[in-house]
Structures are given as structure tokens and as C-alpha cells.
Amino acid sequence: MIARTRRLSVSPLRPTDVEELVDMVTLPELHRMTGGAPADRDEARGRVERWLAGSPKPGITWINHVARLEETGDLVGHCQGTIVPRRGTIATDCTLGYSVHPDHQGHGIAHEMMRAFVGLVVETDRPHQFLAHIAPGHTASEHVVAALGLTATDHLDRAGERIWASAERV
Numbered sequence: 526m527i528a529r530t531r532r533l534s535v536s537p538l539r540p541t542d543v544e545e546l547v548d549m550v551t552l553p554e555l556h557r558m559t560g561g562a563p564a565d566r567d568e569a570r571g572r573v574e575r576w577l578a579g580s581p582k583p584g585i586t587w588i589n590h591v592a593r594l595e596e597t598g599d600l601v602g603h604c605q606g607t608i609v610p611r612r613g614t615i616a617t618d619c620t621l622g623y624s625v626h627p628d629h630q631g632h633g634i635a636h637e638m639m640r641a642f643v644g645l646v647v648e649t650d651r652p653h654q655f656l657a658h659i660a661p662g663h664t665a666s667e668h669v670v671a672a673l674g675l676t677a678t679d680h681l682d683r684a685g686e687r688i689w690a691s692a693e694r695v
């Protein structure tokens with residue numbers, strides 16, 4: 526499914542997006558707050574191709590979408606949802622990840638893209654709750670998830686990132 530917003534189209538990652546997404550994820554600025562930069566283009570391509578292939582673990586779903594500017598067709602963002610079943614239930618949680626091309630940051634693209642992405646995931650996968658892990662001091666990222674209705678919890682993950690969570694869907 527594709528979502529269209531005022532400036533963007535947000536659609537599932539396709540083979541024809543790979544090289545442009547590799548161009549973006551190899552930019553060091555994207556990893557300044559979160560770490561985890563790929564060592565080189567080959568490693569980045571391997572990562573993007575794994576996203577495209579989908580989760581190798583049964584029961585876990587990887588959703589990867591790209592955002593393109595309607596006006597120019599440029600790839601300006603990547604959104605990720607990892608859907609994991611809750612132990613012992615049929616409910617699932619969706620952990621969000623996102624990045625915006627440095628040339629396009631600071632103009633509300635993350636807000637617009639993630640609102641559209643969450644809307645699509647609600648329709649297709651109906652997760653019970655949305656989660657995000659946010660590095661200490663990453664104010665821009667906190668604003669993005671706060672606008673989606675997530676709030677900070679008291680829990681930190683193993684990397685020391687704070688877990689933010691939406692209300693649980695009933």
C-alpha cells in the first residue's frame with residue numbers, strides 16, 4: 526500500500542530503491558546520534574538487501590518503506606517497523622525506526638513521513654502498541670515520536686536508549 530501526503534509518497538521498499546537507499550544510509554551524518562554506521566557501500570547494500578528480503582525469523586515481520594518527494598521523485602526518507610508477537614498472546618508490538626536524508630532534515634519530513642507510515646501499519650498489521658528506542662539527547666527524534674502519541678517510559682534498552690511507547694490498542 527502507498528500513502529500520499531502533502532509532499533511525499535510513502536511506499537514499500539522495492540529493488541529499484543536499493544541503490545538510492547544505499548546512497549543515503551552510507552552518509553555518516555545519519556548515524557551521529559545512534560551509531561551503527563555501515564563500514565562501506567557493500568555492507569550498506571547487504572543491509573538494505575536484507576531489509577528487502579524480510580525477516581528470516583518466523584513470526585517476526587520487517588516493514589521497510591521509503592519516502593519520496595512527490596515534486597522531484599528524490600528519495601528523502603526511510604521508515605522501518607519491526608513487528609514482534611507478545612509472548613503468550615496473539616497481540617504484536619511494532620518498533621519504529623526512521624531516518625531523513627540530511628539535505629532534507631529540519632523541514633517536518635520526519636513528522637509527515639512517520640504519520641503516514643504509522644497509518645499504513647495500523648491498516649495492514651494492526652499492532653497492539655508502537656514502540657521506539659531513542660538515544661539520550663536525541664531531541665529531534667523525541668519530537669517525532671511524541672507527535673505520533675508515544676511517551677517516554679522508565680525503561681532503557683541494552684544500548685542505554687530510552688524506550689518510548691504509545692497507548693495500547695484495545
Ligand SMILES: CC(C)(COP(=O)(O)OP(=O)(O)OC[C@H]1O[C@@H](n2cnc3c(N)ncnc32)[C@H](O)[C@@H]1OP(=O)(O)O)[C@@H](O)C(=O)NCCC(=O)NCCS
Pocket residue numbers: 554555556558559621622623624625626629630631632633634635636637663664665666668669
Ligand atoms: C530524527 C530525524 C529523522 C528527524 O528528521 P527531520 O525531518 O529533520 O525531522 P522534522 O523536521 O520532522 O522535525 C522533527 C522535530 O525535531 C525538531 N528538530 C529538528 N532538528 C532538530 C535539532 N537539530 N535539534 C533539536 N530538535 C530538532 C523539530 O523542531 C521537530 O519538532 P517540532 O515539530 O515538535 O518542533 C533526522 O534527524 C534523522 O534522520 N536523523 C538520523 C537518523 C536517526 O537518528 N533516526 C532516529 C532513530 S531511529
